[in-house]
Amino acid sequence: MKVTKFLLGSVFIIFAAGFLSIVTGLFAMGDPLGSERPIIWTIWYVVVLLIVIMALYDFSSLSKGQLKRIALIGTVVGIVFFSSVKGYYVYTAGLRIEERGVSLRDYQPFKPKSDLAELDKPSTFEIGTKIPRLDGATALYPMYAAFVEAVYPEADYNPDSPEVSSVVSTTTGTAYERLVEGETDIIFVAGPSDQQLAVAERQGVEFQMTPIGREAFVFFVHEDNPVDSLELEQIQNIYAGDITSWDEVGGKKDSIRAFQRPEDSGSQTALQRLMGDKKLMDAPVEDVPEGMGGIIEQTASYQNHKNAIGFSFRFYATEMVDEHAIKLLRVDDVAPTVETIGDGTYPITSEFYAVTTTDKYEQYKPFIEWLTSEEGQSLVEKTGYVPLATN
Template identity: 35%
Template structure:
């Protein structure tokens, strides 16, 4: 089976402190459909893969597909640490590809100091959700209301249209992806109020106060990334709340209408697009990898057309002769076929939320 020989469009995103981003003019490579083949790798070629535990099932399954083996066997070839360790491993050369959220300013600056660029291929959309008991009459909250709740300014459900009952706002421990999401989308620069805690045994026989898990009580409010929430609690006994009037439905997440979405990327070092790690990143971002994401219970970054994605099909496309490109359909033979773009993070980058995503018109 032929390897995927993809020329990558790297968009240099330059940031100025406290200013909007300026983007360099993108170079759109002209490629042919013959370039877009499914990737198969041999065991001895396999790159070192790391990533956040939330995405382990996806990249293990991708490894299994490309090695043509079972997921159990493929698990021998992947690591799962944390966002922090994964980025440091990639930057310092201990990993070849990682699966994680887009790099924040800390990792961009670390990469710059080490002379490394980070090429990010969008593969998944993860929604940060808030949930409560199905018996709670409140169906949605605004971001301002959530900020008031988690900073301690709003303490009773009656203040947001519910019953006269105290709000118990649960949150995860600092350092977790769920805690980072709460800070990113809700708290911003404000300090979070203390959440419920409980004593648990420590490693040396002592006890420690740790954040208490969501308990499903009538006044409880929980939060976290949807994939984590669905695996930890199941969704049948939860009410997912609309945020600013928008529900976290699959279509709203896919179309990026829901207001709290983080993009998950396959990240490699810039300049290594033609390595095995680069081929894996591109495969995950293209339709065969996107179909796999859907099968594994994740929300893919691009729409998945079930009629075009059988494993036997070599080139992505639809029955009407179009290719996927940045979420749009591009006519084949138009000379405008786009590869999934990689966002190149360089030493000059200063990070801000408004500049994360680059939309490339076709």
């Protein structure tokens, strides 16, 4: 009985001390586990259960020295456990290619050491004091921020503050919503989804879309994946759920984890259009906390595991996120390059747009026409996109 008490006491104190060290680590590091909070709650429930069990036992048989050793062991176990979990999720988070995975401040106009493209000489077109409010996709922000620096009056255009700044980037879905609601004037985005068009129609809003450049829709895998090229039909069948293993397309025998993006994002809309008449399978999801301890499902973020496949637009995947050991796939044996986008040989290319509403188009027509001029198109090209007419 004495041995049993000692063992049960040891288990209880180890779990309790370990749990306390984990909680301390969470507060000290700003809740770094994020959506992995269920792990912490699991430990908590175990501790509560052990407390109930151990309440029936007398710990007087344990000496102070034994208690100290057990507490020390528990603390070390907790720290090691926390560090291991933290390290694992830092690693996997580093493999994510997320829409907000870049610092837009690196491209903010009129800032020293900005990464923006510049004209060789001052622009022949300038905007006065009545400037259009701009918004758009993260991937296109470096381009339209370059437009701003070329023709707008110098000011502080904070890309992350739509409440106070006239030039921001809130992502494609939100930009369309803000345009419909009259909260912005021109947005730089891929074409709207059917749902975005339906919302606009219900609000009595009609989009005026001006093409200003071209871009490739790309798919990527882990650099160690032996598959280098997929046929367009194979991609459709993967995302329809008809092809489920890499050995069906020339790779190793391993299941395919085909990640998607949130609904109404520019790249998800591109995927939906790519599917044609094929039904897109359900996206992988993950549980995430939402206020007051609730759990919701959201589209799982791309993680570059050996069996993963993801998608984006070429410029974003190659220029705006850090290298995460991915490789872009050829499609129909054609690589996505500036040249193949320009000559149309890469099979998945599309135009991106400056979008305003029909009632505001005339007001902003001079600026929109400048975007398609030689100066505007040179900034498209210098940013890294493909202009409407390649040289």
